Amino acid sequence: MDSGDINAADGLRLLRTAYLAPSGTRHTGRRTATATEAQAPIRLEVYDYMADAVREAVETTKELRAGQEATAPPPAEAEDVYRWMVEETAHLDEERQKARDTLIYRQGLEHAILMGDHKVVRPHPCRRCHTYGLHWDRDNEVAACLNRRCADSHGEPTTWTLKEIARHYINRRTRAAVRAT
Structure with missing residues (x-):
């Protein structure tokens, strides 16, 4: 997969490994009430974002294939979805491949921005x-x-x-x- 200087798969992998876990508590120096419930074990907004990105990639692949059955099911690992997307659309015309590459590149930009870059x-x-x-x-x-x-x-x-x-x-x-x- 050639997506230039932005690699969407690496972005998803980094989101999963480094940004999905909560960052812990921030000490502001002020007194606060004791929490009555435990913090979520993961950052739910990052999890939802990742699920939406994978869902969009899978749905776009199906749309680009225009009703043709996929030769392989979507992968279980989120970061493998882009490789699968390229493999499933490799035989399509240039315009559809450009649409695929645009989605992959856009999501790579989004991943980087979500991580603060x-x-x-x-x-x-x-x-x-x-x-x-x-x-x-x-x-x-x-x-x-x-x-x-x-x-x-x-x-x-x-x-x-x-x-x-x-x-x-x-x-x-x-x-x-x-x-x-």
Whole structure:
């Protein structure tokens, strides 16, 4: 699986091993009431996120195959779902493979951002001004271009979703591969 510098499978593996367990209690220095119930043994928001990512990958694979039966069932391990997805869609036309690669790349970006690596959007150019000024906006969950010449008439930055960034990246990579041959 060639997904560039973002590896979605490694991201899921790291989420499962390092981020799924609770981080423990944070000592704020203030007195607090004693907990009456034990903390959940895992971080439920990370578990739900991982389940949703795997579910989306499996459902997208089925949609891309357009009703054809899968040759193998989805794997039991979450991080193996991307390898399975590539194997199940390898025979499809270029557009469907680009849709698959876009999903894998987008989820890799999402995994990195969930783990706190907001710098993953910086190597991508803004599609409007073509500069490398993207930064992650946590509040709006979009990448914002900080080039002031790229701002709209109200001074608001141009924003891009992770899906748009992934689609643009895959299209650029595909064009570069065509030019190289």
